[in-house]
Amino acid sequence: MIPRQIVLLGSTGSIGTQAIDIVRRNPDRFRVVALGAGGGNVALLAQQALELGVEAVGVARASTAQDLQLAFYAEAQRRGWSAGEFKLPKILAGPQAMTELAQWPADIVLNGVVGSLGLAPTLAALKAGRILALANKESLVAGGPLVRAVAAPGQIVPVDSEHSALAQCLRGGAQSEVRRLILTASGGAFRGRRREELGAVTVEEALKHPTWDMGPVVTINSATLVNKGLEVIEAHELFGVAYDDIEVMVHPQSVLHSLVEFTDGSTLAQASPPDMRLPIALALGWPDRVPYAAEPVDWTQAHNWELRPLDREAFPAVELAKAAGRAGRCRPAIYNAANEECVAAFTAGRLPFLAIVDTVAEIVDGAPDYDEPGTVEDVLAAEHWARTRAHELIKEKSA
Structure with a gap:
């Protein structure tokens, strides 16, 4: 078996480090040829690069290029290597580094970059003909029309656990047989609470996710259900299913990752313990599975799994996302960018919890037409407007 050649963008983040763990345990199936990261942890990036023997390394911050080179020598010294025992990979630095790496000769590009910075590498990988293992949901949320214009059928394989689950369930029938998609949500830190119980919640409370260990922004997005709104837009873009045919249900155990209902009345669900190594491994090996990627459900034990309807009054973010998706014209990008600013204001104590989504709704509703x-610049311009408007409203609300 010839190992698949992988470019890994976002290698020092959660997705990247778990992907490397999968590669490390399956050297006969996968080989990483290039790594990209923001540049905030050059020591780890150098360690990854020398361990994997990659051809190229990129950092988004040009100012960290020299730090990365020094980190290479420090890591080589730690391994006891002399100067002639190893070859430095090519170093790319600056805003275009990720885009350049996305076109590096390879079979698969895993895009784990955070935020809208992932859009340009997504487009570059698709135009270069690479299979795109996509963990950067902003690519589809903010730039859906751009991605659709260049992606070939089957060229994008989702990495998010919910969309990976949908892709697996969709193998059970033809596109014409799909009635609806059901995305599951853990419910976040405040599941089960009514709107009137959310007015005074604290940042510390919002950061206590009951199931997943994630970064602060994603954890707060889970508490507001904005993350599920983003995933609804992503599911629409990935699978071409109408927004009216995408539902969200709260599933506290996070074992049923999503479901597909078919026209004959049957429903298929994908079940596994919450472990991102499974969808990452499946994306790298697609359409084949990677044995022992993660632990399975223990079928010798009893299980109680719940599915509850989403309280749309307490958590209006999903319906707002659907409305933004239906409207198009950069509204999804505005939804996402405005939310990022509102979350930052909440964590800084300048905006109450309920005002996060309320402010995002105000911004989306008042957006220019x-x-x-048609270009990445169009998306960035709309996001810039959303962030500027968010700052104005946050200042008014916190005065």
């Missing part, structure tokens, strides 16, 4: 984006 943009055209559908």
